[in-house]
Amino acid sequence: MVSFYETFGDFKIVHTLSAQLTWSHIKELISLEDNLKREFYSTMCNTERWSVRTLRERISSMMYERTAISKKPEETILNDFKLLREENKMTPDLFFKDPYVLDFLGLEDTYSEKDLENGILAELEKFILEMGSDFAFLGRQKRITIDDEDYYIDLLFYHRKM
Known part of the structure; x- marks a missing residue:
């Protein structure tokens, strides 16, 4: 619980996130060090309805690092996340990946x-x-x-x- 509070300290964010994702999802997200990565995976989990297994696979395949958005400025990234959450509009930067993992x-x-x-x-x-x-x-x-x-x-x- 302590690491949950340290990671998602703002009550408003906690309530919104916990209402949309399971505790298992949140446990996976807590382990991420970078706030932008955590925001990316939580937004995608909620929007795309990922299972916990899918979330783990996407984290281990470094999906965030492979998307075009990870190379953009932080403000652009946050604006794209906001568009996705509020208007369900996915930008090309969130979609296109380099390289695709075809293992x-x-x-x-x-x-x-x-x-x-x-x-x-x-x-x-x-x-x-x-x-x-x-x-x-x-x-x-x-x-x-x-x-x-x-x-x-x-x-x-x-x-x-x-």
Whole structure:
């Protein structure tokens, strides 16, 4: 409780934060030294409805450090957080990351675009199968023609009952 008070001393902030996040979330946030990081993760947790497991994964993958916003001045960062909290407007700086962590794909140090596509599709297929047997994955790079012009759908899937 002491470290909670030291970290989130202002009662107004404590009440708002504790009403939106679980105690487990708050315990993870207390361990962060930097106030901007803590503000980033608490805002994202609340906005994106992260589970505690997701929060831990995002902290361990250094999500804050990889976002474009971490390289901005502190005042800009705080304004972006305020926009996200109050108006639910996510700025591009909060969204874009450098680099993206694709460890879950199991790719080696060097890989082609085709390897990346195959890895993502394999994970997507597992995800769709977890959602149930009524989801159908029809194909990738599916060609359609509209007004004598060819277009390609990257991924085509649908829910059979819907």
